[in-house]
Amino acid sequence: MAENQHFASIIRAYDEYRAWGLAKADRLERHYGKLSDADRAVMRVDNKVAGMRAAVEQNARVIAQLVAPHRASVPAGDDPRVQVAMPQPDGSTRFVPTSRTDYVPESDLEKVQSTLKQFVREWGAEGRAERESAHGPVLDALRKEFPQPEGVRVLLPGAGLGRLVWEVAMAGYVAQGCEFSYFMLIAADFLMNRLGAAQETVTLHPWALQTCNAVSAADQLRPAVAPEVPPSDLPEESNLSMCAGDFLEVYRDSEAAWEALVTLFFVDTAHDPSEYVRAAWRMIADGGVWINMGPLLWHFHDMPGEVSIELTWQELRSLIVACGFVFEREEWCRCSYTCNPQSLYQMQYNCIFFVARRPPRQPADGSEP
Ligand SMILES: C[S@@+](CC[C@H](N)C(=O)[O-])C[C@H]1O[C@@H](n2cnc3c(N)ncnc32)[C@H](O)[C@@H]1O
Known part of the structure; x- marks a missing residue:
């Protein structure tokens, strides 16, 4: 991958952290939802999930500060050499340059x-x-x-x-x-x-x-x-x-x-x-x-x-x-x-x-x- 496209992918990963972290909190909340209200209340797990979301938001604020001065260095334009398969609204799959998607590897x-x-x-x-x-x-x-x-x-x-x-x-x-x-x-x-x-x-x-x-x-x-x-x-x-x-x-x-x-x-x-x-x-x-x-x-x-x-x-x-x-x-x-x-x-x-x-x-x- 060209150096500047690699740099862009790192900035995308930093940017994606918030959504990724909040999705983890959502997942946990869904699973805790299988517990009874009484069990959840006794363990106060809902408070913990709220705390996780607040923590992710705070981490994301720091990350935004960290990344801010480097945004100007992110190249515009696509690198067609690195492509990812994206599902399309009609159910088909199309390869598009990663730089044009929000795709970030885990x-x-x-x-x-x-x-x-x-x-x-x-x-x-x-x-x-x-x-x-x-x-x-x-x-x-x-x-x-x-x-x-x-x-x-x-x-x-x-x-x-x-x-x-x-x-x-x-x-x-x-x-x-x-x-x-x-x-x-x-x-x-x-x-x-x-x-x-x-x-x-x-x-x-x-x-x-x-x-x-x-x-x-x-x-x-x-x-x-x-x-x-x-x-x-x-x-x-x-x-x-x-x-x-x-x-x-x-x-x-x-x-x-x-x-x-x-x-x-x-x-x-x-x-x-x-x-x-x-x-x-x-x-x-x-x-x-x-x-x-x-x-x-x-x-x-x-x-x-x-x-x-x-x-x-x-x-x-x-x-x-x-x-x-x-x-x-x-x-x-x-x-x-x-x-x-x-x-x-x-x-x-x-x-x-x-x-x-x-x-x-x-x-x-x-x-x-
Ligand atoms: C396991 S971390 C150790 C970081 C630090 N020395 C410490 O002990 O906390 C290894 C570091 O080496 C960097 N690294 C790996 N290969 C490298 C290379 N060929 N040239 C420069 N840095 C490299 C990695 O990016 C990573 O930050």
Whole structure:
């Protein structure tokens, strides 16, 4: 799909969230309608459904703010290459360009929902424990490696909503995030640039549509405020940048350019992890380090038609060693990901945390480096 048509489809997904969320509340209400009036009254489920609708409306208001400045970038016109079968009033079906319909795949709506949860993981007060377990060891390792942060360049691909990039910049390093999802980029721009500059916060209800494993309606509907710290707290002299695009493409020519590469819940986003390992080897400066924290939930493992080279940790490790990296730390850390701390369902990954050093390059003529 052409890039601008892809962008348009992301905006459509954000726009569709309200109708999608309200339809979920309608469905639940229909099913609760099978209960007796007395049972519904005793459990107060009608109040909960009303609360879900109000929560979806509030989320949609935040989404409208988030998307507003990007509407001008949505291309006019159709891309005839991507078509969807639309039922016609006469009962027939006709293929029309998706750009001319309101069609949004369910998977894109799930991504809108995940982005709302990512607000909490990265910028909400309830995400603090998750950040401590995931960001904490990474930041500690960085500080140990480079106690003098000035001029130390740190690249963070798969930056999400930018919180760890911000923390690295706050610690005095030259921090650059790279992210290719427009869902994330649009939300990160909103949080870090627009809310940040205005010193404002937004209130979301990220768990409102999560009807399983809730302890109470109040838990399900509870608000989350973000950002919990003003992104504009960065000192004047800080050095933070975000780069939009595919890590493998954007840094194709980057050689020995970063003292540290930090990958947080990122390695398993690869179609072919050997490409990530070789890119890391090329772009890390002599004596620099690769700091990683994350599981191996290969993102493409269940996507038909997508290449997905799924490796065990030992397989991946042997590739990293064969490339030339020297492991200096290797530990297992329990971390959750966009976990609802109030839910009956709690899931944690046993993440691999490592610090691997890239030894200095050998000069081509074989002389001492
Ligand atoms: C599992 S999320 C982790 C986000 C963040 N690091 C965190 O831990 O909260 C992986 C992120 O990597 C991004 N991503 C995946 N492949 C990428 C690539 N090739 N280049 C840049 N970003 C990528 C995804 O869009 C997603 O935001």
